[in-house]
Every structure is written in structure tokens, then in C-alpha cells.
Amino acid sequence: MNNRYSLRKEPLFDKPREFIKGIPIIVWLLFLVIIPFAFTIAMSFYSSKGLVIEKSFTLANYIKFFTEPIYPRILLKSLRLALSVAVIALGAAYPVAYMVSFKLKRGKNLLFMMCIIPLWVSYLVRIIAWRSILGNRGVLNTILMWIGIIKEPLTIFLYNRFAIAITLTYITIPFVFIPVYTSLEKIPKSILNAASDLGANEMRTFLNVVLPLSMPGLITGFIFAFVIALGDYIIPLQLGGTQGIMFGNLIWSQFGFSFNWPFGAALGLILLVISVTILGLTAKYGSTEGGFLSE
Amino acid sequence: MDSHEVAIELQNVTKVFGDVIAVKDFSVKIRKGEFFSLLGPSGCGKTTTLRMIAGLENPTEGRILLEGKDVTGVPAYRRNVNTVFQDYALFPHMNVKKNIYFPLKMKKISMAEAEPKIKSVLSLVNMGGFEYRLPQQLSGGQRQRIALARSLVNEPAALLLDEPLGALDFKLRVAMQKVLKDIQRNVGITFVYVTHDQTEAMTMSDRIAVMNNGVVHQIGSPEEIYNYPSSPFVASFIGDMNFLRGVLISREKRMGVVDLSGEKVFSEKCAEELRPGDEVLFCVRAEKVLLNRKRSGSKNVLKARVQRVVFRGNDYEITCLLKGQEIRAIVAAANWNSSLKEGADIVVEFKPEDIILYPISGEKEVIKYSVEAV
Amino acid sequence: MSRLSVEAGTEKRGTILKVYGFLIFVFLYIPLVVVIVFSFSPTKTIVGMSGVTLKWYKELARDAELLKALLHSVEIGVLAVVISLLFGTSGAFFITRVRFPGKGVLRAIILLPYILPGIIMGLTLLIFVRSLHIPLSMLTVLMGHVSFTTPIVLFQVSSRILRLGPTYKMAAMDLGATPVKAFIFVTLPMIRTALIGAALLAFTVSFDEIVISYFLTGTWMTLPVYLYGMLRFGLSPKVYAVSGFILALSLSLILLMTRYIGSSAEVVVPKKKLIKASR
Numbered sequence: 001m002n003n004r005y006s007l008r009k010e011p012l013f014d015k016p017r018e019f020i021k022g023i024p025i026i027v028w029l030l031f032l033v034i035i036p037f038a039f040t041i042a043m044s045f046y047s048s049k050g051l052v053i054e055k056s057f058t059l060a061n062y063i064k065f066f067t068e069p070i071y072p073r074i075l076l077k078s079l080r081l082a083l084s085v086a087v088i089a090l091g092a093a094y095p096v097a098y099m100v101s102f103k104l105k106r107g108k109n110l111l112f113m114m115c116i117i118p119l120w121v122s123y124l125v126r127i128i129a130w131r132s133i134l135g136n137r138g139v140l141n142t143i144l145m146w147i148g149i150i151k152e153p154l155t156i157f158l159y160n161r162f163a164i165a166i167t168l169t170y171i172t173i174p175f176v177f178i179p180v181y182t183s184l185e186k187i188p189k190s191i192l193n194a195a196s197d198l199g200a201n202e203m204r205t206f207l208n209v210v211l212p213l214s215m216p217g218l219i220t221g222f223i224f225a226f227v228i229a230l231g232d233y234i235i236p237l238q239l240g241g242t243q244g245i246m247f248g249n250l251i252w253s254q255f256g257f258s259f260n261w262p263f264g265a266a267l268g269l270i271l272l273v274i275s276v277t278i279l280g281l282t283a284k285y286g287s288t289e290g291g292f293l294s295e
Numbered sequence: 296m297d298s299h300e301v302a303i304e305l306q307n308v309t310k311v312f313g314d315v316i317a318v319k320d321f322s323v324k325i326r327k328g329e330f331f332s333l334l335g336p337s338g339c340g341k342t343t344t345l346r347m348i349a350g351l352e353n354p355t356e357g358r359i360l361l362e363g364k365d366v367t368g369v370p371a372y373r374r375n376v377n378t379v380f381q382d383y384a385l386f387p388h389m390n391v392k393k394n395i396y397f398p399l400k401m402k403k404i405s406m407a408e409a410e411p412k413i414k415s416v417l418s419l420v421n422m423g424g425f426e427y428r429l430p431q432q433l434s435g436g437q438r439q440r441i442a443l444a445r446s447l448v449n450e451p452a453a454l455l456l457d458e459p460l461g462a463l464d465f466k467l468r469v470a471m472q473k474v475l476k477d478i479q480r481n482v483g484i485t486f487v488y489v490t491h492d493q494t495e496a497m498t499m500s501d502r503i504a505v506m507n508n509g510v511v512h513q514i515g516s517p518e519e520i521y522n523y524p525s526s527p528f529v530a531s532f533i534g535d536m537n538f539l540r541g542v543l544i545s546r547e548k549r550m551g552v553v554d555l556s557g558e559k560v561f562s563e564k565c566a567e568e569l570r571p572g573d574e575v576l577f578c579v580r581a582e583k584v585l586l587n588r589k590r591s592g593s594k595n596v597l598k599a600r601v602q603r604v605v606f607r608g609n610d611y612e613i614t615c616l617l618k619g620q621e622i623r624a625i626v627a628a629a630n631w632n633s634s635l636k637e638g639a640d641i642v643v644e645f646k647p648e649d650i651i652l653y654p655i656s657g658e659k660e661v662i663k664y665s666v667e668a669v
Numbered sequence: 670m671s672r673l674s675v676e677a678g679t680e681k682r683g684t685i686l687k688v689y690g691f692l693i694f695v696f697l698y699i700p701l702v703v704v705i706v707f708s709f710s711p712t713k714t715i716v717g718m719s720g721v722t723l724k725w726y727k728e729l730a731r732d733a734e735l736l737k738a739l740l741h742s743v744e745i746g747v748l749a750v751v752i753s754l755l756f757g758t759s760g761a762f763f764i765t766r767v768r769f770p771g772k773g774v775l776r777a778i779i780l781l782p783y784i785l786p787g788i789i790m791g792l793t794l795l796i797f798v799r800s801l802h803i804p805l806s807m808l809t810v811l812m813g814h815v816s817f818t819t820p821i822v823l824f825q826v827s828s829r830i831l832r833l834g835p836t837y838k839m840a841a842m843d844l845g846a847t848p849v850k851a852f853i854f855v856t857l858p859m860i861r862t863a864l865i866g867a868a869l870l871a872f873t874v875s876f877d878e879i880v881i882s883y884f885l886t887g888t889w890m891t892l893p894v895y896l897y898g899m900l901r902f903g904l905s906p907k908v909y910a911v912s913g914f915i916l917a918l919s920l921s922l923i924l925l926m927t928r929y930i931g932s933s934a935e936v937v938v939p940k941k942k943l944i945k946a947s948r
Binding site for chain 3: 350398401
């Protein structure tokens with residue numbers, strides 16, 4: 001119904017008076033996004049000597065990143081981890097989304113809410129939960145000992161990449177679920193009936209109809225999970241131990257102990273470029289709705 | 296038309312969106328108390344025209360006058376016309392009474408003063424007693440009537456209706472057509488009515504403007520448009536028209552003689568622009584194609600063969616092959632007889648006043664050809 | 670009717686799917702359950718539950734520092750919400766109603782502070798404020814929060830505006846309302862529930878926020894920052910109690926929010942009003 005009134009090619013700009021509405025948001029954009037980023041870009045070209053930041057232009061930070069092998073290695077490690085996390089999260093979330101969307105008659109909304117709620121009820125608490133599960137005296141060890149599989153608590157669960165991975169997966173599953181579920185729900189029932197009518201069983205319907213049509217949601221969810229996993233610093237810090245230096249906490253430490261803000265800025269911008277590039281892919285290949293910000 | 300009688304006047308109104316001409320050079324004088332329809336297919340510019348009269352859109356060129364005053368450029372909220380939208384646009388957070396009160400509130404009329412007006416307009420649309428209902432609690436037809444009431448309560452100079460019956464099912468539509476027409480007559484208010492349904496326009500209107508692709512093909516009464524369509528588009532848009540091809544043999548004033556695949560046919564409605572030797576578009580309405588009639592002294596009698604007979608309840612649609620061209624005829628069920636069956640050889644007859652001849656133009660868009668009787 | 674006509678053979682596959690789905694569900698909720706359970710456990714160690722106690726929750730109530738942090742979280746949540754309602758709502762109208770090129774890019778940039786990893790926004794704002802020699806305080810934390818709550822409000826409200834369509838405003842103006850009056854009497858009431866829902870959502874996100882806050886906090890702490898500090902000393906029952914409290918609060922806020930956001934929300938009319946209206 002709305003389209004009746006918008007099939008037109010109107011002049012490019014509205015009257016200037018209309019733009020008053022935009023002043024607050026542009027001010028917000030300027031002071032909380034654009035100018036801060038400008039400062040950060042500038043910072044990335046400075047250098048730090050001890051506790052003092054030298055404001056002379058230099059490419060040293062970027063050179064340092066690309067030449068000293070440890071840094072790219074950490075980035076690669078984080079990229080690989082993020083990839084695995086995204087894959088596993090997808091493997092967990094997609095079937096659940098499929099189940100809720102296709103296999104449930106009543107209670108769909110309820111189950112959808114139940115998959116979303118973990119998303120909103122505190123990131124930090126969820127991390128605390130995993131620390132308590134995976135630790136030496138944690139739930140997992142306790143159960144295993146109680147069942148009798150092991151005699152002594154295993155230390156392999158915590159303070160390593162496994163812990164980071166499982167916690168990140170846990171965090172990102174709801175982020176994958178939402179876009180996947182939304183795109184599955186958008187598949188019209190009539191198409192499914194048509195496929196079935198034309199002789200396709202469930203598996204073939206899935207492979208030839210559902211999966212391709214849900215691709216945008218799948219890609220969006222995957223990308224969200226990937227970016228979140230890549231940029232996280234608290235989980236590696238809390239659960240990663242000595243093995244757990246990821247790109248996120250590498251950046252973090254520049255603002256903490258190392259006090260090398262210029263280098264930190266450079267690393268942050270590198271992360272920004274990677275994130276924005278990958279997120280940009282959702283605009284092209286993924287679905288732009290189904291975000292947790294639209295109704 | 297006397298200027299006191301003119302409710303709405305459009306003078307050379309044109310609207311352009313980017314490089315699309317939505318409305319081209321529309322001029323008309325709409326009388327006070329007239330039921331005037333804008334008729335045409337989707338995208339023809341009828342809704343855009345309506346919006347320009349309402350003030351929700353401004354013409355690129357031309358002027359719009361309301362009751363003699365130039366209102367071009369005056370915003371909608373200062374014009375004395377109201378619109379009934381296709382989706383009614385009843386404010387969901389207000390009950391019926393508050394919805395209807397809204398235009399009065401905008402004029403700073405107190406609720407005390409407004410109450411009697413609200414009551415009277417509700418009874419006009421037969422919805423008395425519904426004051427405290429919310430729009431969500433009403434059916435489609437009821438919402439439509441409240442939207443109508445809301446637009447009427449201010450006693451505007453004219454009411455603009457944008458396909459108001461589009462969302463209703465058939466029986467309800469027909470009923471509402473009558474209601475709308477009655478209200479319009481009783482209140483005496485000018486209606487400008489947009490629709491793509493030609494039956495609706497023909498039934499309700501005093502005059503119709505037929506539009507296509509932004510161009511107004513013809514403005515006239517339903518009879519004029521039906522009997523003297525001024526372009527093939529108008530001819531085809533109203534009713535069921537047959538289009539055949541022929542060559543003009545001779546003409547005198549409005550009378551023309553056509554060579555229709557070897558047979559001579561006489562017409563009383565030949566377009567001015569046609570010259571002997573021109574290819575013509577030979578048009579006759581399906582209901583005017585007479586089959587196997589007893590000789591009535593008509594000049595146009597041709598042989599044909601029945602190809603297909605479709606029973607439609609009220610009537611039969613009979614498709615015939617007439618010298619290599621297909622022609623459809625509609626025969627009332629009561630007049631059908633067994634001589635009209637598939638494969639039968641029959642006699643087809645046309646009255647000269649039912650044959651309209653147009654030039655076949657090279658362009659797709661045929662603009663104006665006057666075939667009105669001189 | 671479920672969406673696929675299930676034939677005999679697929680029922681088995683359907684069950685496997687349901688079992689898998691159930692397991693994932695359990696996986697999603699067990700950590701939360703663990704936390705809640707431990708918050709009621711009287712033993713100091715994590716192993717071995719022996720009874721239920723509210724001891725730890727009571728200790729929370731006596732912890733002055735904690736209560737101060739809680740207060741700060743509420744303060745900043747409310748402030749961030751108010752500010753982002755102003756910026757976000759006006760921005761929403763700007764984006765949905767005004768014509769200008771490059772809208773897609775603008776929307777993407779506005780969205781960035783919300784979808785980018787928090788560390789990027791955190792370090793960027795940190796560099797910004799420290800370069801201007803602004804000390805880390807409530808103000809800097811507020812800046813951080815407003816950066817991500819504003820997109821939340823903007824996109825929720827613009828989504829509602831788009832869903833309502835331009836017709837209501839047109840109808841109002843057609844009936845004699847100036848653009849300002851149309852906004853006050855028609856548009857605003859119709860987006861009311863979207864505003865409330867967005868406010869609740871923004872508050873919840875702000876209340877929980879640790880990543881950006883941690884960069885921008887000095888001695889003025891919000892609850893998550895305080896909790897994070899507690900973690901330095903290991904997992905204690907108090908940590909679980911705080912977590913349990915946060916879980917309960919966030920959950921109630923989210924459930925409350927669902928009343929206001931969603932396709933049926935704009936026609937949500939509390940039962941009482943409906944009955945009163947039909948009288």
C-alpha cells in the first residue's frame with residue numbers, strides 16, 4: 001500500500017528547512033564517530049617513547065605490524081579461530097532455526113524468544129558461567145569425576161584456545177540464529193508446498209529450495225559471528241590464559257600495560273578495516289533485515 | 296460553464312517526476328455538485344492528479360483553482376478539500392468520535408460545538424452509535440464509512456476519493472457504490488473519484504475523464520464515452536470492443552465506407568483524419584455484433600463461421616471467423632438458438648452507428664481522434 | 670499445520686532434528702542455570718551443593734561499593750536512553766522522511782558503533798577524549814554508551830515509521846493539520862510504543878555493557894565494570910549472586926520490552942482501554 005505513493009523520481013534534495021531534523025544526528029555522528037576516528041587515525045601515525053607520545057608522522061606502527069612475524073601470526077590465529085567459531089555457531093544455530101521455523105506448530109514465538117534471551121542477558125555473566133564450568137573445580141570436571149571417567153580434575157578445559165572457542169561459540173549462537181530464522185520464516189509456505197507437490201522429499205526440498213533461499217540469512221549470521229569472535233578481547237583475557245593471546249587482547253594490552261597507544265591505534269584500524277570489509281559483504285550477499293535492530 | 300458553478304478547475308496541469316511525465320496538460324472545469332471520475336489503468340496519472348487537487352503534490356506546470364481561487368502551491372492543510380484514502384487512514388490510536396473530531400479540532404472548534412456535527416455526519420453514513428469504537432474493531436466497510444464521515448464533517452468544497460472501494464469484496468462494493476452516490480446527491484457535494492474500474496465509473500459518474508500514461512484521452516458523460524470514444528484506448532478500455540483491420544474506400548463527413556477483407560461495410564463514425572486508402576482500425580462492440588437476425592434492412596451483412604461458443608450464465612460469448620479476422624459477439628441467453636453452434640455458418644450484421652473507424656497510427660500512443668457526431 | 674507435510678519416512682529425521690535442537694537449547698541455558706544455582710549455594714567452594722541460601726544476595730545488599738556501581742549503571746542507562754531518544758528519534762525522521770543522496774552510506778555509518786567490535790569504539794573514544802585531556806569519568810563512559818544506544822533507538826524508530834507509512838501524516842494534513850500538529854497529534858502517539866521499546870532495549874544493552882565501558886572508565890564504575898574487577902580475585906559466591914541479580918533484571922527488562930516492539934505492538938491497546946473505549 002505504501003508503494004502507491006512512492007513510485008516516483010523526486011528531486012535529489014528536499015527543501016533546506018527539512019534538514020533541521022538531521023542536525024542532532026549529524027552532530028552525534030561528528031562528535032562520537034567521525035572526529036574520534038580522525039584522532040585515532042592520526043594517533044596511528046605517531047609513536048610512543050615510554051610514557052610520552054611523539055606526535056611526529058611515522059609509518060613505524062604499520063611497518064612493525066607487517067614486518068615482525070608475531071603480529072600477523074596472532075592475527076591469523078584469531079582469524080582462524082573466528083572462522084571455526086562462526087562455522088560451529090552456524091552448525092548449532094541453523095538446525096535449531098530450521099526446527100523452530102519448520103517443525104513447530106504452536107509455541108514458535110516462545111521458542112524464538114528463548115533462543116534470543118541469552119543474547120540479551122549479560123555478556124559478562126555468560127563468561128563467568130563458562131569460567132565456572134570449565135575450571136579445575138568447575139562443573140564439567142565435577143561431573144566427570146563424579147561419573148568416574150577421570151580421577152583428577154583436568155586442566156585442559158580452561159585457559160586455552162578451547163575455552164575461548166567454546167565461550168565465543170556460546171556467545172555468537174544467538175547472533176547467527178536471528179538472521180537465519182528470519183530468512184527461513186520468509187520462505188513462503190506455498191513454495192514448500194509446490195516443491196512437495198512436484199515430488200521433492202524433505203531433504204531435496206531443503207537442498208534445492210530452503211538452503212538457497214536462506215542463504216542471505218545464513219551469510220549474515222555467519223559474518224556477524226565471525227566479526228564478533230574476531231574482535232573480542234575479554235574472553236581471551238579471561239579464559240585464554242597464556243595460550244590465549246588473540247588479536248583482541250593484543251590491541252587491549254597496548255592500552256594497558258604496554259602503553260603503546262599509537263601501535264594500538266594502528267592495530268585497531270587494521271581490525272576496523274577487516275571488520276568493515278567483511279560486514280560490507282552482508283550488504284551484498286546477506287540479508288539486511290533480520291537484524292536485531294529492526295522489528 | 297458559469298464561474299460560480301465551477302468547484303474545481305485545472306488549467307494545463309502537468310506533473311513531471313524526473314524524466315517521467317505523470318500528468319500531461321490536464322485542463323478541466325468540474326461543476327459544483329458533480330460526480331466526476333478519473334478513470335484509467337494503474338500508473339495513468341489519476342491518483343497523481345487527485346493528490347495535486349488535494350495539495351499533497353504540486354504541479355510542475357499549470358494552475359489549480361478551487362471555487363475560483365488559485366490554490367496552486369497552497370499546502371493541503373489550508374485547502375478546503377478532503378480526501379478519502381484507499382486504506383482509509385483512520386488514526387488507530389483514536390476512537391471513531393475522536394477521528395471525526397480531528398478536522399474540526401484543527402479548525403479550533405470546541406468539542407461542545409462539534410458534537411452535533413459529528414452526530415449528524417455519523418447518521419449520514421449510517422454509523423450512529425459507533426462513536427466509541429476503535430478502528431481496529433470495525434470491518435472494512437465500516438471503516439470506509441467512518442473515513443467518509445471524517446472527510447465530510449468539515450463541509451469541504453469537494454471530496455476527493457482515491458479508489459475507496461478497492462479493498463472491498465464485490466457485493467459490498469456494489470452496495471457501497473449506491474451509498475456513495477446517494478450521499479453525494481443528498482449532500483450535494485462535488486466528488487472527484489479515482490478508479491480503474493470502468494463499470495464503477497460508468498455507474499456512478501456524471502462525467503468521466505479517461506486517462507492513460509498521463510494523458511487525458513477524453514472527458515465526457517458515460518453515454519458519450521461509450522458511444523463516441525475519442526481514441527482506440529478509450530474504446531478498448533470501456534466494455535468489450537472488437538478491433539479489426541480494414542481499408543477506407545470513401546468517406547463523406549462522418550460517414551465512411553470500409554473494405555473489410557473484401558466486403559463493403561458502412562460506418563457513421565469515421566475519424567476526421569482518415570483519407571480514402573488509409574488503413575483503418577475497425578471497431579465494434581461485442582454486444583453490438585448481431586448474429587443471424589431476420590433481415591432488418593441493414594446495409595452491413597456479412598457471412599461468418601462460428602468458432603467457439605462459451606456459455607457465461609447471463610449470456611453467450613460467441614467467437615466467429617469473419618473473412619479471416621476474429622470477432623466476438625455477445626448474445627443474451629434468451630436470444631440464443633441452436634443455429635449458433637460451433638462450426639455453423641452464420642450471418643453477421645452491424646448497424647452503421649455502431650462501427651467506429653480510427654487510423655492505425657505508427658506510434659503506440661494514439662492521442663485524440665474525434666468521432667463525435669457532427 | 671506445520672509447514673512441511675511430514676511423510677512417514679521423514680518423521681525419524683524429524684526426531685533427530687528435534688533432539689539436536691533440544692541439546693543446543695540445553696547448551697544455551699545450562700551455563701545460566703549453573704550461575705543461578707551457585708548463587709544460592711551456601712558452600713564457598715563450587716563443588717558440592719548443600720542446601721539453598723540467600724546469604725550471598727544479602728551480602729550484596731550490604732556491599733556499599735557494589736550498590737554504588739549499581740546506581741551508576743542505572744544513572745548512565747537512564748541518561749544514555751534520554752540522550753539517544755532525542756538524537757535517535759530525530760535521526761529516524763531525518764532518514765525516513767527527508768530526501769538526499771547517500772542515505773545507505775549514512776545508515777551504515779550510524780550503525781557502526783553498534784555492530785563493530787566494542788574494542789574499536791572503545792579505543793577510538795579513549796584516544797579522542799584523552800587527546801583532548803578529558804579525564805576518564807562518568808562523562809566519558811556516557812559518551813561510550815550514547816555511541817551505541819543511539820543506533821538502537823534510530824533503527825527501531827525508523828523501522829516503525831516505515832511500517833506505518835506516510836498515509837497517516839498525509840491524512841492528517843489533508844484534514845487541516847499543519848506538519849507540526851500532524852506530528853504531535855498523529856505521528857508521535859503512533860510511534861509511542863516503539864519509543865518505549867527502544868528505550869527499554871537501549872537501557873538493557875547499556876546496563877550490561879562492559880567492553881567499551883572498560884576502556885572509558887576511571888574510578889567511576891558501572892556494575893559490569895565492578896563485577897569484572899571482582900573476577901580478578903577469582904570466582905566467589907558473591908560473583909554468582911551479582912550475576913544472578915543481573916540475569917533477573919535483564920530478563921524482566923527484555924520481557925517487558927517485547928510488549929512494545931513487534932508487528933502487533935503498534936496496535937497494542939491494554940485491555941482496560943479497549944473496554945473503556947467501547948463504552
